[in-house]
Amino acid sequence: MTQSQTFRVSGLGLVDRTKSLDFTFDGVPYTGYAGDTLASALLANGIRLVGRSFKYHRPRGILTAGSEEPNALVELRSGARREPNTRATVAELYEGLEAKSQNRFPSLSFDLLSVNGLLSPVFSAGFYYKTFMWPAAFWEKLYEPIIRRAAGLGSAAIEPDPDLYDKANAFCDVLVIGSGPAGLMAALSAARAGAKVIVVDESFAMGGRLLSDVRSIDGKSGVDWANAVVAELAASPRVRLMPRTTIFGAYDSGTFGAVERVADHVAVPAAGEPRQRLWHIVAKHTIVAQGSTERPIVFGNNDRPGVMLASAVRSYINRFGVAPGQTAVVFSNNDDAANTIDDLIRAGMTVAALVDTRPILPPAIKSKARKHGIRVFEGAAVADAIGGQRVSGARIVAAYGTAQTISCDLIAASGGFNPNVQVTTHLGGRSQWQENLAAFVPGTLPKWMAVAGAANGSFSTSSCLIDGARTGAEAAAACGFAAAVATVPSTDDELTEVSAFWHVEAAKHKAFVDQQNDVTAADIRLAEREGFRSVEHLKRYTTLGMATDQGKTSNVNGLAMMAELTNKSIPATGATSARPPYTPVSLGVLAGEHREKHFKPTRLTPSHDWAKERGAVFVETGMWLRAQYFPKSGERDWLETVNREVKTVRSGVGVCDVSTLGKIEVHGTDAGKFLDRVYINMMSTLGVGKARYGMMLREDGVAMDDGTAARFADDRYFITTTTANAIKVLQHLELCRQWHWPDLDVQLFPVSDQWAQYSVAGPRARDLLAKIVDAPFDISNAAFPYMACAEITALGGIKARIYRLSFSGELAYEIAVPARYGDLLIRRLMSEGEEFGAIPYGTEALGVMRIEKGHVAGAELNGTTTAADLGLGKMASTKKDFVGRVLAQRPGLVDPDRPRLIGFKPIDTAVRLRGGAHFIGKDEEPTAQNDQGYMTSVAYSPMLGHWVGLGLLARSEARMGEILKAVDPVRGESTLVQVVPAAFYDVEGARLRV
Amino acid sequence: MRINCPFCGERGNDEFSYLGDASVVRPDASAPDAADAFYAFAYERRNVAGPTQELWYHSAGCHAWLVVTRDTRTHEISDVKPAQDIALERQNSASTTP
Numbered sequence A: 001m002t003q004s005q006t007f008r009v010s011g012l013g014l015v016d017r018t019k020s021l022d023f024t025f026d027g028v029p030y031t032g033y034a035g036d037t038l039a040s041a042l043l044a045n046g047i048r049l050v051g052r053s054f055k056y057h058r059p060r061g062i063l064t065a066g067s068e069e070p071n072a073l074v075e076l077r078s079g080a081r082r083e084p085n086t087r088a089t090v091a092e093l094y095e096g097l098e099a100k101s102q103n104r105f106p107s108l109s110f111d112l113l114s115v116n117g118l119l120s121p122v123f124s125a126g127f128y129y130k131t132f133m134w135p136a137a138f139w140e141k142l143y144e145p146i147i148r149r150a151a152g153l154g155s156a157a158i159e160p161d162p163d164l165y166d167k168a169n170a171f172c173d174v175l176v177i178g179s180g181p182a183g184l185m186a187a188l189s190a191a192r193a194g195a196k197v198i199v200v201d202e203s204f205a206m207g208g209r210l211l212s213d214v215r216s217i218d219g220k221s222g223v224d225w226a227n228a229v230v231a232e233l234a235a236s237p238r239v240r241l242m243p244r245t246t247i248f249g250a251y252d253s254g255t256f257g258a259v260e261r262v263a264d265h266v267a268v269p270a271a272g273e274p275r276q277r278l279w280h281i282v283a284k285h286t287i288v289a290q291g292s293t294e295r296p297i298v299f300g301n302n303d304r305p306g307v308m309l310a311s312a313v314r315s316y317i318n319r320f321g322v323a324p325g326q327t328a329v330v331f332s333n334n335d336d337a338a339n340t341i342d343d344l345i346r347a348g349m350t351v352a353a354l355v356d357t358r359p360i361l362p363p364a365i366k367s368k369a370r371k372h373g374i375r376v377f378e379g380a381a382v383a384d385a386i387g388g389q390r391v392s393g394a395r396i397v398a399a400y401g402t403a404q405t406i407s408c409d410l411i412a413a414s415g416g417f418n419p420n421v422q423v424t425t426h427l428g429g430r431s432q433w434q435e436n437l438a439a440f441v442p443g444t445l446p447k448w449m450a451v452a453g454a455a456n457g458s459f460s461t462s463s464c465l466i467d468g469a470r471t472g473a474e475a476a477a478a479c480g481f482a483a484a485v486a487t488v489p490s491t492d493d494e495l496t497e498v499s500a501f502w503h504v505e506a507a508k509h510k511a512f513v514d515q516q517n518d519v520t521a522a523d524i525r526l527a528e529r530e531g532f533r534s535v536e537h538l539k540r541y542t543t544l545g546m547a548t549d550q551g552k553t554s555n556v557n558g559l560a561m562m563a564e565l566t567n568k569s570i571p572a573t574g575a576t577s578a579r580p581p582y583t584p585v586s587l588g589v590l591a592g593e594h595r596e597k598h599f600k601p602t603r604l605t606p607s608h609d610w611a612k613e614r615g616a617v618f619v620e621t622g623m624w625l626r627a628q629y630f631p632k633s634g635e636r637d638w639l640e641t642v643n644r645e646v647k648t649v650r651s652g653v654g655v656c657d658v659s660t661l662g663k664i665e666v667h668g669t670d671a672g673k674f675l676d677r678v679y680i681n682m683m684s685t686l687g688v689g690k691a692r693y694g695m696m697l698r699e700d701g702v703a704m705d706d707g708t709a710a711r712f713a714d715d716r717y718f719i720t721t722t723t724a725n726a727i728k729v730l731q732h733l734e735l736c737r738q739w740h741w742p743d744l745d746v747q748l749f750p751v752s753d754q755w756a757q758y759s760v761a762g763p764r765a766r767d768l769l770a771k772i773v774d775a776p777f778d779i780s781n782a783a784f785p786y787m788a789c790a791e792i793t794a795l796g797g798i799k800a801r802i803y804r805l806s807f808s809g810e811l812a813y814e815i816a817v818p819a820r821y822g823d824l825l826i827r828r829l830m831s832e833g834e835e836f837g838a839i840p841y842g843t844e845a846l847g848v849m850r851i852e853k854g855h856v857a858g859a860e861l862n863g864t865t866t867a868a869d870l871g872l873g874k875m876a877s878t879k880k881d882f883v884g885r886v887l888a889q890r891p892g893l894v895d896p897d898r899p900r901l902i903g904f905k906p907i908d909t910a911v912r913l914r915g916g917a918h919f920i921g922k923d924e925e926p927t928a929q930n931d932q933g934y935m936t937s938v939a940y941s942p943m944l945g946h947w948v949g950l951g952l953l954a955r956s957e958a959r960m961g962e963i964l965k966a967v968d969p970v971r972g973e974s975t976l977v978q979v980v981p982a983a984f985y986d987v988e989g990a991r992l993r994v
Numbered sequence B: 001m002r003i004n005c006p007f008c009g010e011r012g013n014d015e016f017s018y019l020g021d022a023s024v025v026r027p028d029a030s031a032p033d034a035a036d037a038f039y040a041f042a043y044e045r046r047n048v049a050g051p052t053q054e055l056w057y058h059s060a061g062c063h064a065w066l067v068v069t070r071d072t073r074t075h076e077i078s079d080v081k082p083a084q085d086i087a088l089e090r091q092n093s094a095s096t097t098p
Ligand SMILES: [Zn+2]
Pocket: B005, B006, B007, B008, B009, B058, B061, B062, B063, B064
């Protein structure tokens, strides 16, 4: 056991010292406290080196104390819960946490691949692009495998994620993003006015910088003030506080995406509890109070463990009670960093020097430094950090060029602050450069968004509180609540001056701009020399800002350096904008419950339970699960089963569930007129009690769907669509009704789910149905001929509809009952049918019989064929306008050379045909130029004893009897086929009229 | 994006299906230039940067077609009306125009 928490400072911090937590890092056990992050717990134990860098495998430590961390990426947990690339600075410590360093080989402190640093000319900016120009074979066999090994992040779990992820929606008047002084004040002021408020914060504790900086508000400590406000908000029924929640994106109309880390702070979520929850938050008004991110200064070896942002140093001391070192050098260009001195001293550390790039420091800062006996370097800079796996000194270069090295193990650096404007740019807003702040501030905002506090460039606590009070009241007022601006509490004074400074020219060592992607100052200079000067080119050429941190600590520095190199102003060089997500989002939470079988709903037919009992094999067709075939014991394979089903239907009787068809009631005095305009054939002339096959086109003249229309009264039709197009056809018909012809008296009612509908087909179909329908309905051929329809009762008083339609070519009916009677009807059909040898048949036999009859289905109605292509051109009425009529006459669509539907049979009847095979002249090469069409549908016909096919073939009618090759390049097959009529069985159609 | 359906209230855009430009009107099939007019109706669309009127269908709601006035630069929706009301107005104004 290592010595425990030697860097923990007694009396400081907000961690709960009564709750000790055990954890491991690279297998070594340590302890921390509740309220720690993994980063603070590692620092408390003196661990500085936590990872290796992406390209050069340089030793890296902890730079920040927040979600902007570029370096301290670790793997958490193990097995199926292993999670790579988590920032140690936001990972909340829990009992038993397992963490591993990443991208090291074979171990963190001895990394063989750090030799990449010696090969750095190879890895410089544009390396990938330049390497692509070398022989391609080199890239694939040599370079890529090496780079994949050498450059990388953590590794993902291989097993399926065992945890649950949830999705939820929330609505509010005012959304406040961030719970620092500005956010809390805004929430308080909006909530007191009566608005419904949601406050989100990415941390597990609310208070923002008030938890990390020593401030006094209304005579209380900042922490006490924050706790009091949080308590008041928590007590309000109108307020929802959401800690551990990150807003990752802003979307239109005040919609936000957020991830709540419900159980990331425990080893395993409680039973039934999700690991994370995806929120859609809809807010009438939003206040962005996300604070700011401190900028590093680019100097030599500025990536060494022990170089830390000054604000992070204060976080570790004040929030976590951890001294991140023993002897510090503070290096900055602004007033704020000097506050760090007090905290370092309070933590018992030595401050070896205050180095400021400004020629003259404010007297207050200078006297403070003197009071503590700290050496002050004005107009100076830390040119290089000294040390390998941890900082051992700082090489300070003065304005007049002399250099000296001061021993230290911590360099607290600050280059000023970048307001966190990311969310304000998600909807296209451009951030604007503000010279006096040396920072980008939010530009134009949606009218429902305001920005408060440091996110808006108001850096002092007092201006945060003023901003918060004002924006909170304004937001409440915008939502209709009379609001007076709340009294702003008083605070102590702060100095917030900054003087722009980006990087130290005198650096001798590699100086990093983007630490996560290993982009150096030299890479920026190279990009400039090679002409990649615009900010977009700079990014892509160097990969600056393209890592998972989206350049939170690097973009502005890179941009400013390019501006200096090109002698342009920063705004003329570019601006920073961000895209969602603000921080990485796991795919698991985006998927939520929609994984595996829950990816989409499964629709079950009314006969499903019965079919399952019968041992049906099911097939997914769209969302539907349909019975494909019903195997009997002793049958060798599906083909034997399907052959039996087809033969039984054609010789006796079979029943098939066709409830999945789309069904629409069309009512109104203009129903007939309306249907005339949407079908190519006439429907207004259909007699009551009759049904007719119909086809619909798209407006561009291409076939859309087919089905039947049945007329039950002058003003009442019932139409069916194909299963696949049920929703699309309804949408199209609603457009026609509401938009094209709003004056027609017609109403549409989708009733697909309301009716259970069965096809009863075969020579004995009438005998069977005679036992099902109620008297006095007369089902005889004379009283109820082919294409008749009727509203009847069945099974002793159940409302029913019967249609004499046939897809199989046999004597056939479709009978429908309300869906809740579907199970009853199928059971009665089978029991009453026993004496006729009735069987159920599935979609496979249905398909075989329609191909034997040459009927088209989805493979032919494929969005490229016209009615004429399908041999249905003559159906189109010339006496009326209908959707698609005009454009169906275009030369390209009436070209006689277009492939048309025709039948095919194999020359060798023992050979199997293949759907998708292409037709090539018998003696021609199988090339695209010689392609004459393709096979759309094939089936083994048990009636003919060989395979039959339907296909689309150029000039097909004139080629009857011709022999072609059907070439299937996927399976490497070529079969000789003969062109035959597109009907193979009972060509005259005698069987269906008996 | 949120659309305020006149029948159902404000809903997320995932409840709706988008069709496109609502300024194109189905031409008269008996007109002498019907072939050209239908070609334009089916294929020709302006690519407006600014407020546009477009057809949306409340597919997961009331099945109403809506004319949504949306600024393509900001996605701001300034007006939502039932398409049938606008289509009737269009027809009425066409029949009263000499
Ligand atoms: Zn609606």
